[in-house]
Amino acid sequence: MSSRDAVLARIRAALVDVPADEAVDGPRPSEASPPRARVARDAVLPLLVEHLRDYRAVVHEVAPDELAGALAEALRRRGCKSVIVPPGTPVAWIAETDGIELLDDTTPLTVDRLDAADGTVTGCAVAIAETGTIVLDAGPGQGRRALTLVPDYHLCVVHAEDVVASVPEAFPRLDARRPLTWISGPSATSDIELDRVEGVHGPRTLEVLLVRPTPGR
Amino acid sequence: MSNGSAFLGLPAFPGAAREAVGNAQLRHNLRKATHTIRSKRAAVVGELDDWEELRAAGKAVKDHTLRHLDHYLVRLEEAVTAAGGHVHWAADADEANRIVTELVRATGGHDVVKVKSMATQEIGLNEALEAEGIRAYETDLAELIVQLGDDRPSHILVPAIHRNRSEIREIFLREMAAWGEPAPDDLTDEPRVLAEAARRHLRKRFLTAQVAVSGANFMVAETGTLVVVESEGNGRMCLTLPETLISVVGIEKVVPTWQDLAVFLQLLPRSSTGERMNPYTSMWTGVAPSDGPRNFHLVLLDNGRSRVLADEVGRQTLRCIRCSACLNVCPVYERAGGHAYGSVYPGPIGAILTPQLRGTTSELDASLPYASTLCGACYEVCPVAIDIPEVLVHLREQVVEGGGHRAERAAMKAAGWIFADPARLARVQRVAGRARRIVPRRLPGPGAAWTDTRDLPVPPEQSFRDWWAAERGRPTTPRSNP
Numbered sequence: 001m002s003s004r005d006a007v008l009a010r011i012r013a014a015l016v017d018v019p020a021d022e023a024v025d026g027p028r029p030s031e032a033s034p035p036r037a038r039v040a041r042d043a044v045l046p047l048l049v050e051h052l053r054d055y056r057a058v059v060h061e062v063a064p065d066e067l068a069g070a071l072a073e074a075l076r077r078r079g080c081k082s083v084i085v086p087p088g089t090p091v092a093w094i095a096e097t098d099g100i101e102l103l104d105d106t107t108p109l110t111v112d113r114l115d116a117a118d119g120t121v122t123g124c125a126v127a128i129a130e131t132g133t134i135v136l137d138a139g140p141g142q143g144r145r146a147l148t149l150v151p152d153y154h155l156c157v158v159h160a161e162d163v164v165a166s167v168p169e170a171f172p173r174l175d176a177r178r179p180l181t182w183i184s185g186p187s188a189t190s191d192i193e194l195d196r197v198e199g200v201h202g203p204r205t206l207e208v209l210l211v212r213p214t215p216g217r
Numbered sequence: 218m219s220n221g222s223a224f225l226g227l228p229a230f231p232g233a234a235r236e237a238v239g240n241a242q243l244r245h246n247l248r249k250a251t252h253t254i255r256s257k258r259a260a261v262v263g264e265l266d267d268w269e270e271l272r273a274a275g276k277a278v279k280d281h282t283l284r285h286l287d288h289y290l291v292r293l294e295e296a297v298t299a300a301g302g303h304v305h306w307a308a309d310a311d312e313a314n315r316i317v318t319e320l321v322r323a324t325g326g327h328d329v330v331k332v333k334s335m336a337t338q339e340i341g342l343n344e345a346l347e348a349e350g351i352r353a354y355e356t357d358l359a360e361l362i363v364q365l366g367d368d369r370p371s372h373i374l375v376p377a378i379h380r381n382r383s384e385i386r387e388i389f390l391r392e393m394a395a396w397g398e399p400a401p402d403d404l405t406d407e408p409r410v411l412a413e414a415a416r417r418h419l420r421k422r423f424l425t426a427q428v429a430v431s432g433a434n435f436m437v438a439e440t441g442t443l444v445v446v447e448s449e450g451n452g453r454m455c456l457t458l459p460e461t462l463i464s465v466v467g468i469e470k471v472v473p474t475w476q477d478l479a480v481f482l483q484l485l486p487r488s489s490t491g492e493r494m495n496p497y498t499s500m501w502t503g504v505a506p507s508d509g510p511r512n513f514h515l516v517l518l519d520n521g522r523s524r525v526l527a528d529e530v531g532r533q534t535l536r537c538i539r540c541s542a543c544l545n546v547c548p549v550y551e552r553a554g555g556h557a558y559g560s561v562y563p564g565p566i567g568a569i570l571t572p573q574l575r576g577t578t579s580e581l582d583a584s585l586p587y588a589s590t591l592c593g594a595c596y597e598v599c600p601v602a603i604d605i606p607e608v609l610v611h612l613r614e615q616v617v618e619g620g621g622h623r624a625e626r627a628a629m630k631a632a633g634w635i636f637a638d639p640a641r642l643a644r645v646q647r648v649a650g651r652a653r654r655i656v657p658r659r660l661p662g663p664g665a666a667w668t669d670t671r672d673l674p675v676p677p678e679q680s681f682r683d684w685w686a687a688e689r690g691r692p693t694t695p696r697s698n699p
Contacts, residue, residue, distance in 0.1 A: 004306040007468070007519045011287045014527035018284045025473075038265065051493060108507065111424045111458065131486075131494035144508035145457045145499075149450065150424070167494075168479040176440035176475045177300065179505045182482075182498035187450035190490065191359035191375055192382055192408040193246070194253045200358060200412050201419065202450025202497060 039165040044129045048163055049210065051132025055185025056198050058207040063214065067157065070209055071121065072096040074155055078205070080118040083155075084109065084147050088140025089121065093157060105143055114146060119153030119203075125180075126170045127163045132185065134158060134208070135170060137178045145181055154183075154203040160213045224369065227559040229584035234553035243379050243554055250378045251545040257491025258542060258598070264493070265483070274480045276602040279536035282438075282473055283526060289438040289471045290517065296441025300503020302513040307465075309520050310340035316516050317342060317430065317463055318349045324461050324512075326351075326427045332445060332452045333357035334432030335373065335539055336465050336518055338561040339574075342430070353430065354396070354422060356451035358415050365392035371555030371563060373541035374489055379554055382406040393418050419451070429455035429510070433466045434538065435481055436515075439474045442502045443515070446485060446495050456499045462510040467518050469526075469535040481538060484600035488540040521574035530611040531573050536601040537566055543595035543605060549588055558585065565595035569608040577616050586612035646680035 001009070039047055045061075052059045062070045071093055075083060082101035085094060094102060103109060103117055123141035124134045134156055136142045141157075148154050164170050174180060187202030198204060227233060237243055262268050282289055294304045307313035321329055329346070331337065331353050343353040343364075355364040362377040363370050366388045370376030377385070386406040393400040398418045404410060431452070435444040443464055445452050456462060472478055486495045504513050525531050544550045544564030555563035559581045560571040568585045577583040586609050595605040635645050679687075 002306070003308045003312060006308050007306050007517070007523065008287050008290070010308075010519065010523035011290070011468070011526060014523050015284060015286070017529055022284065024285045024288050038267070055492075055496070115424060128494075133494045138505070138508055145453065146508075149453050149457060167483050168476070171476050171479045176437060176442045176500070177502050179502075179508050180498075180500040181453065182494065182500075183496065184492070184494040185496050187448065188496050189358045189412055189449045191357070191362070191377060192385055192411055194250050194375065194378075195408040197408050197412040200416055200449035200451070201356075201423065201454055 039129060041165075044163055044165050045160060045210065045212070047165075048127055048129035048132065048158075051129065052185070052208055053132075055132055055188075056206075057132070057185050058205070059210060060208070061210045061212055064211055067209060067211055068092060068095045071155065071157070072098075072100070074207055074209065075100055075119070075121075078119065078153060078155075078207075080153070082117050084114065084117050084120040084143070084151060086120070086122055086141055086143025086147055088142075089123070090141065093141075094121070105147060108144070111146070111150065114150035117151045119155060120147045120151050121155045121157070122148055123157045123159075124162060126173050127158045128165075128167055128170050129163055130166045133167075133170075134183045135174060136181045136183065137174060138180075139178070145179055148181065148183070149202055152199075152203055153205045153207070155207045155209070156183075157209045157211065159211045163210075224559050224561070227581055229580045230553075230557055230559070230588045231584060233557035233559060234549075234588070237554040237557050238552050240554075242381065244552065246379055246381050247551055247554055250372075250375065251551050254374075254491050254545045258488060258545070259491075261487045261491055261493055265487070271480060271483055272600055272602055275484050275538075275600055276536060278472060278477050278480055279601055280533070282471060283469065283532060283535055286468065286471070286526065289473055290468060292438040293436055293441060293471050294517075296438065297503055297513075297515055298441075300441045302441065302503040302515055305514060305516045307516055307518050307520070310518075313340050313465055313516055313518050313520065314342055314345035317465065318346060318351065320461070320463050320514055321346065321351050321428055322349075324428050326461075328352045328354060328426075329428045329430050329463075330354050330356050330422060330426040330455050330459065331360070332429065332431035332447070332455045333360050333376075334430070334465065335561055336432045336467050337430060338370065340465070340518065340520060342465065354419075356419055356423070356455060357447075358412065358449060358451075361415055361419070362388060365389065365396060369556055370561060372544060373539050373562070373564070373566075374544075379556070382408060382411065385411055389414055389418075397422060419454075423451075423454040423458060426455070426459045428461045428463065429459040431455060431462065431464045433464050433470060434485065435478055436466060436471045437473075437475055437478055438471050440502055442475070442478075442500050444478065444482075445499045446482075446489075447498070448490065448496045450497055453497055453499055456501065457509050459510055461512040461514070463514045463516065465516045465518055467520075468522050469537075485538050485540055488538075488542040488598065488600040525570075525573045528573070528611075531569070531608055533603050534566075534569050534573060534608060536603055537570065538601060539566075540600055541566075542598040542600065546594040546598050548590060548592065548594070553588070558588065560585075565589060565605045565609075566603070569603075569605055569612060572612055572616075577612070577619060583616045583619075586616055643680070643682055646676075646682065649676040650678050650680060 084103045087106045125137040126135045186198045186206045189200045190196045305316045359377040372378040383406045389400040433443040434446045550564040558567045562570045568588045572582045572585045591606045
């Protein structure tokens with residue numbers, strides 16, 4: 001008997017008390033009832049900003065037509081000479097980055113090139129206000145996972161329409177088959193006397209540009 | 218080293234705990250740490266007014282999954298395989314270690330980077346690999362401290378909780394050079410500086426690693442997705458950069474659907490680190506084109522879990538999501554520390570999980586169900602509502618039935634003989650009453666340990682039964698209630 005069959009046989013023997021006709025694929029509490037709205041709609045964006053800042057992310061709120069300027073300004077303020085721009089990044093975002101080298105990852109950059117870059121600019125798939133979380137799904141404008149891991153600085157553009165209030169609301173918007181990275185603030189550790197230290201192996205600085213909807217639309 | 222086998226041959230809980238309680242530095246470190254996380258947890262749990270509903274949902278999803286575990290494991294296997302991963306089944310620790318060793322060998326590599334994982338500690342994977350000439354490098358900061366210090370983990374979430382900053386500085390200065398990049402000479406004991414030293418120590422290793430070994434916090438049967446929850450980014454490094462990824466995961470970690478995962482991503486961070494969300498969570502499904510490892514192997518580990526499943530009371534233990542909230546509120550853990558539990562699973566959850574996984578044949582494992590005051594604080598904070606006191610009492614019954622403690626067995630046998638006959642009981646009570654002036658303050662023989670910390674009650678002059686007979690003027694005969 002293979003180990004697979006042996007383990008499954010042991011499990012089945014252990015479950016003799018479970019009625020044979022008990023429903024298997026029926027709805028469970030997490031699916032049967034829709035998530036309760038804990039946050040009022042107009043409180044969602046302020047809550048995201050508050051919670052991102054709580055975990056030491058730097059946050060700027062910008063109007064859509066201010067994005068290119070704010071993005072270039074953030075890179076200059078940080079002193080970035082070269083930044084990684086994932087395939088599929090909207091050209092409008094990087095229209096004002098004169099003088100900063102933009103590294104294209106269409107042909108994957110080597111790990112050493114990633115390590116030598118000053119930062120990475122990405123978008124995101126979803127952001128969650130209740131937890132101050134940004135989720136990347138490796139889609140256009142986000143790139144493979146290593147891009148937001150190896151460089152020490154991550155600048156992330158979040159559009160208001162991609163912001164949900166709570167964790168359960170994020171799941172239907174995400175495709176489990178894609179590699180997903182949930183980011184809540186810069187990397188951190190509390191392993192030494194539970195003193196929180198920001199920045200261990202991942203980027204030590206997370207900066208977010210939150211693009212508000214155009215007023216009147 | 219951080220492993221399962223290092224725990225073999227340790228003394229039973231009372232002996233180990235006595236030593237720990239005498240260590241003032243350890244008690245200070247533990248008290249500070251557990252009280253800090255405890256209040257952080259309470260604050261973020263208080264932010265969600267439907268916490269109890271979430272907790273009930275977590276319990277219900279896990280119970281349902283466990284009752285159909287075979288079904289969901291087969292679904293998981295299909296989904297992982299369809300996504301380009303390879304699934305292996307390991308009946309016990311030896312088989313899991315053998316599978317991982319062979320997979321690493323097949324890559325031609327001689328070292329692996331590791332993400333903090335309870336399952337691989339449980340099976341003693343690092344030692345098994347070492348014996349085959351493969352070196353495992355722990356990359357979580359606390360696991361690194363434990364590995365460099367040739368130490369044992371003492372907490373599920375913060376395994377080096379028993380070490381303070383100056384001890385960590387000394388370990389780094391002394392040991393880092395032998396494992397890779399040495400610590401800088403001007404290393405201070407500031408946590409920020411120590412974390413920076415760990416970053417530099419591991420950086421090159423991450424960027425050049427060929428094989429990584431991880432566990433997983435959750436596996437989704439519906440999609441074949443694995444989930445690792447972490448803080449430092451060492452997990453992301455291991456899960457993303459190497460060519461080959463091997464994940465060793467207990468069979469109880471499966472949840473049915475993608476949406477079910479939402480429940481646990483709300484419960485775990487708040488219960489564990491006391492954060493709304495941990496800094497990084499990675500989710501991957503098989504192999505992704507041009508992103509991350511080219512080879513993915515999932516090793517499904519039984520190692521006693523199917524035995525736990527067979528016990529209808531003990532089964533709930535498998536709901537555990539390893540948050541460690543129960544450690545942080547436990548008065549026994551706070552004083553005795555993690556090492557006294559003699560297993561990678563310390564605290565209240567360890568006191569029920571270890572004896573079920575390993576059986577209660579050794580003196581250490583038989584002593585674990587008694588490493589509790591049954592105060593119930595662990596049950597109150599458990600995000601999946603495991604009734605730890607219930608399981609503790611259930612396991613104590615098993616220990617007693619299996620022979621139990623010798624003095625206790627003799628005492629219980631005598632008590633049984635006395636209580637079995639009312640006349641016999643009355644005679645014993647009268648004798649005890651008359652002898653009350655000569656009752657010692659301390660019991661002799663094996664009972665001495667019991668009276669070290671307790672006052673021996675002085676028997677009353679008159680038993681209740683005699684008092685009742687005297688007051689009501691009739692003999693004490695049983696009567697039926699109206």
